[in-house]
Amino acid sequence: MGNGSKPLRLLHTSDWHIGHAIYGRKRYAEFGAFLDWLGEILVREDIDILLVAGDIFDSSVPSHRAQELYYRFLRRITPSSCRHAVLVGGNHDSPSFLDAPRELLQSLSVHVMGAPGARREDEVKILRNPQGHPELLVCAVPYLRDGDLRTAEAGETPEDKDRKLVEGLRAHYAQVAALGEEIRQREAPGVPLVALGHLFVAGGTSAEGDGVRELYVGSLARVSEDIFPQNLDYVALGHLHAPQRVAGAETRRYSGAPLAMGFGEATQQKSLCRVEFSGRRASVDLLPVPVFQRMERLRGSLEEMLSRLRNLAAEGKSVWLEADYDGEEIQGDLRSSLEEAVSGTALDLLCVKNRRLPACVLFGEEEDGALADLNENEVFERCLEEASVDESQREELRRAYREILLSLAQDDPLGEERSGACASSTSTSKI
Numbered sequence: 001m002g003n004g005s006k007p008l009r010l011l012h013t014s015d016w017h018i019g020h021a022i023y024g025r026k027r028y029a030e031f032g033a034f035l036d037w038l039g040e041i042l043v044r045e046d047i048d049i050l051l052v053a054g055d056i057f058d059s060s061v062p063s064h065r066a067q068e069l070y071y072r073f074l075r076r077i078t079p080s081s082c083r084h085a086v087l088v089g090g091n092h093d094s095p096s097f098l099d100a101p102r103e104l105l106q107s108l109s110v111h112v113m114g115a116p117g118a119r120r121e122d123e124v125k126i127l128r129n130p131q132g133h134p135e136l137l138v139c140a141v142p143y144l145r146d147g148d149l150r151t152a153e154a155g156e157t158p159e160d161k162d163r164k165l166v167e168g169l170r171a172h173y174a175q176v177a178a179l180g181e182e183i184r185q186r187e188a189p190g191v192p193l194v195a196l197g198h199l200f201v202a203g204g205t206s207a208e209g210d211g212v213r214e215l216y217v218g219s220l221a222r223v224s225e226d227i228f229p230q231n232l233d234y235v236a237l238g239h240l241h242a243p244q245r246v247a248g249a250e251t252r253r254y255s256g257a258p259l260a261m262g263f264g265e266a267t268q269q270k271s272l273c274r275v276e277f278s279g280r281r282a283s284v285d286l287l288p289v290p291v292f293q294r295m296e297r298l299r300g301s302l303e304e305m306l307s308r309l310r311n312l313a314a315e316g317k318s319v320w321l322e323a324d325y326d327g328e329e330i331q332g333d334l335r336s337s338l339e340e341a342v343s344g345t346a347l348d349l350l351c352v353k354n355r356r357l358p359a360c361v362l363f364g365e366e367e368d369g370a371l372a373d374l375n376e377n378e379v380f381e382r383c384l385e386e387a388s389v390d391e392s393q394r395e396e397l398r399r400a401y402r403e404i405l406l407s408l409a410q411d412d413p414l415g416e417e418r419s420g421a422c423a424s425s426t427s428t429s430k431i
Contacts, residue, residue: 012273014053014238015257019066023350028065033292034258035073042081050082053144053238054090054198075424078108084127089114090198114157116148118406134188139176139195170227177229192277194234201225201246234275243271251282258289263322266295273423295320301327306341314343323352
């Protein structure tokens with residue numbers, strides 16, 4: 001319990017992606033507005049503990065502005081808003097960057113786990129109430145990279161790698177949950193035990209164009225939900241951007257990203273998970289997140305898109321737009337027609353895609369650049385076609401290519417800073 005008879009209240013969020021850009025457009029005002037709102041929610045909802053399940057930043061080397069927003073928020077929320085905050089790293093975060101100020105932040109009751117602990121005990125946090133009694137046990141498991149889970153051996157098959165990764169993940173959660181249970185039985189009987197994680201669980205859903213990608217190559221792209229031991233009273237997950245239950249379980253959840261990370265998410269109702277404990281029994285409800293920057297994807301014929309633009313312009317509100325033309329007629333001046341329609345309005349056209357332009361050539365002088373509208377996998381598939389690679393060899397080449405992409409995504413310090421003005425394949429491919 002929290003104070004006296006008051007139930008213990010947690011707030012679960014994830015995937016902030018501070019520093020994320022859409023088609024090169026920076027979003028610091030949105031992130032600042034969200035974090036200000038989140039600070040107010042902690043007070044309004046009388047939250048005791050904040051849980052953040054990874055991908056705090058969008059890049060392993062966050063900009064100074066992104067860092068400023070992060071540290072300003074942490075300084076603001078404790079201890080006036082909530083007693084504790086627990087944050088773990090995601091696949092976008094730099095483990096060493098998050099862990100560097102760990103001891104300083106712990107003095108503010110902010111508990112950060114960027115990389116797996118040197119000992120499993122390091123990942124089990126005992127959070128105490130103002131009277132000094134344990135009120136929550138947290139298995140703070142960050143994103144587990146390939147090297148954290150297995151040792152490579154010569155002659156391994158892809159199936160061997162997959163099996164070791166699955167076994168490593170299962171063993172890790174089993175060990176920290178068992179340690180949490182030992183502490184509960186010894187020091188904190190009746191206290192809830194929760195876990196954080198950043199991974200892709202089988203059955204999870206993502207939106208078109210949200211860029212959520214595989215965390216591991218092979219079958220582990222989507223791990224089974226049974227890796228979470230049954231003694232965990234709540235599992236707070238990150239990585240998928242849509243709020244959702246895991247296998248329908250009320251107490252295994254993705255909170256989802258609070259801001260739309262791409263136009264495919266623009267119609268989602270973003271939310272946070274408010275978790276209330278009465279003893280070890282958790283009840284969960286969703287707190288809707290306001291829209292801080294409206295976004296809309298236009299799709300259809302030119303006349304349909306122009307009609308929608310006229311309606312949006314009449315509202316007089318700021319809207320970021322992605323135009324995706326799929327009409328029957330070839331429109332050679334599509335961009336100029338749309339830009340003329342938004343001129344002098346509060347509308348902002350970030351990207352124009354033209355599906356009717358010839359798509360049979362990999363490289364060409366097509367409007368907006370056909371290559372920019374392809375993601376990495378589509379480019380690779382075209383290369384296979386152009387080289388007339390036999391189908392029997394393609395799957396092995398695809399797997400090797402995915403391994404290279406995954407390695408680059410984990411090692412690239414620039415992340416979204418590389419994004420172009422209208423390159424959908426690069427602006428969301430690393431989420």
